Amino acid sequence: MTRPELVEPAPDKPVTRNLRHRLRESEPFLALFSIIPAVEVIELAAVAGFDGIILDTEHGSYGTGSLPALILAARAGGIFPIVRVRSNDAALIGAALDAGAAGVLVPQIGSLAQARRAVQAARFAPAGTRGANPWVRAGGYGFAPQWFDRANDEAAVLLMIEGEGGLRAADRILELPDLDGVFLGPVDLSHSLGVPGEIEHPAVTQAATGTIRRALDAGVAAGIFAATAQQAATWFDRGAGFVAVGVDTGHLGQALAGLSDEVRAFTRTSRLRIAEQS
Numbered sequence: 679m680t681r682p683e684l685v686e687p688a689p690d691k692p693v694t695r696n697l698r699h700r701l702r703e704s705e706p707f708l709a710l711f712s713i714i715p716a717v718e719v720i721e722l723a724a725v726a727g728f729d730g731i732i733l734d735t736e737h738g739s740y741g742t743g744s745l746p747a748l749i750l751a752a753r754a755g756g757i758f759p760i761v762r763v764r765s766n767d768a769a770l771i772g773a774a775l776d777a778g779a780a781g782v783l784v785p786q787i788g789s790l791a792q793a794r795r796a797v798q799a800a801r802f803a804p805a806g807t808r809g810a811n812p813w814v815r816a817g818g819y820g821f822a823p824q825w826f827d828r829a830n831d832e833a834a835v836l837l838m839i840e841g842e843g844g845l846r847a848a849d850r851i852l853e854l855p856d857l858d859g860v861f862l863g864p865v866d867l868s869h870s871l872g873v874p875g876e877i878e879h880p881a882v883t884q885a886a887t888g889t890i891r892r893a894l895d896a897g898v899a900a901g902i903f904a905a906t907a908q909q910a911a912t913w914f915d916r917g918a919g920f921v922a923v924g925v926d927t928g929h930l931g932q933a934l935a936g937l938s939d940e941v942r943a944f945t946r947t948s949r950l951r952i953a954e955q956s
Contacts (some may be wrong), residue, residue, distance in 0.1 A: 697730075697758045697780040697834040698858050701899040706914050709760065709922040710929075711903070715740035717751040719926050724755025732922055734762045735770075736785050742770070745777040746815060753778070760836070766792055768799035768807060775800060776814035781834030783861060788843030793851040800835045801856055802826060834858040836901065836920075839889060840866035848889050852896040859899030859920060862886040877905065890917045 701707065709730035710723050715738065723731045731752050735741055740748075745761060752759035761774035762783040774782050784796040798806035813820040816829070835856065839848060840863035851860065864877035864886060873879040886902055893900035894917055901920030904910035910923040 696832040697760070698831060700729075700758065701834060701859055701920060704919070707901075707920040708910070709758075709920065711762075711922050711925040712748075713738035714926050714930075715744045715748065717747055720748050720751040720757075720759075721755055723926075724752065724757045728757055730758035730760050730780075732760045732762050732783060733779075734925075735774075736762050736764050742773045742777065745774065745779070749778045753780075760834070762838075766796050766799075768795070768809075771796065771799040772808050775808070775829075775833050776811065776816050778816045780832075781836060781858070783836045783838060785838045785863070786840055786844075786866075787837040787851065788841055788847070790847050790850045790854075793837050793847070793854055793857070796837055797835050797854055797856050800833050801830050805830055805856055830856070836861050836899070838863050841870040845885055845889065848892060852893055852898050857898055859901055860889065860893050861901040861920070861922075862889060862903070864903055878909070887916050894919075 707729045708727075709732050710728050711732045711734050712719055712723070713734045720731055731748075733740075733745060733748055735745075741764075749759040749761075758780040759778070760781045760783055761777075761779040762785060763770040763774055764785075766784050766786065771782050771784065782796075782800055787793050787796065798808075800806060800808055802808050802810055810826065811817070812822075812825060817825040836859040837851065837857065838861045839845060839851075844851070845867075848860070851857070864882050865875070867885060868874055868876050868879060868882050871879075871881045871885065873881055876882065890900040890902070890913075899920055900918050901922065902913050902918050904913055904921050904923045905928075907923060910921045913921050
């Protein structure tokens, strides 16, 4: 399959627009979870045509110190860098945004209070409690004097609903001002709902679909994780505007396994042909 060459982003590519605005558009937003801390993986996601990359510091092997180079690679490739922080911690949320992330994905939101705390941590006063430092990367190292005026409008906050607490509080969470989106985690939901690992179980899909519909009614972006391309397409059909399809390690592993199996199959066929001719 032919893919576009890796070039400097054109002026109209997503790198020049903010994620908050992009999530309000009707065009589906396709992302990929990344737990491999490598610039090359981010660049591959960009040339492959993804809209965003989720740098997963909750489950990945890297931390805040690895983010600047990965974020830069995403922005250079014209895709949105989103950081899934390790926990609902104001310092982690602020650090990800200071490093230049287009948005944060905050895990394990189980109550209105937790949701409010996460949103406020991503906003400068008076809208929130984010620590202000104009000399960070996101602020142009002090050379972007208007940054504070626009920062609250640029940083997207996505809250992960992954358990029964979050499901129960969803209607109140969706009423929060400055909330950009909710993201359903079907793997954790399946454990919470008593069907561990069965992400396509009716209990999971019904809970997720209902939350997505309520989010759309509230004017909030709704996203979800999908393990396969078919699942991703199904969730877009069900109303999700934002789908993260799989994890880089999973896709890489499947591709390598498929290649290995294909080569070994050809080798066995060739050996059988030689044996029959001898």
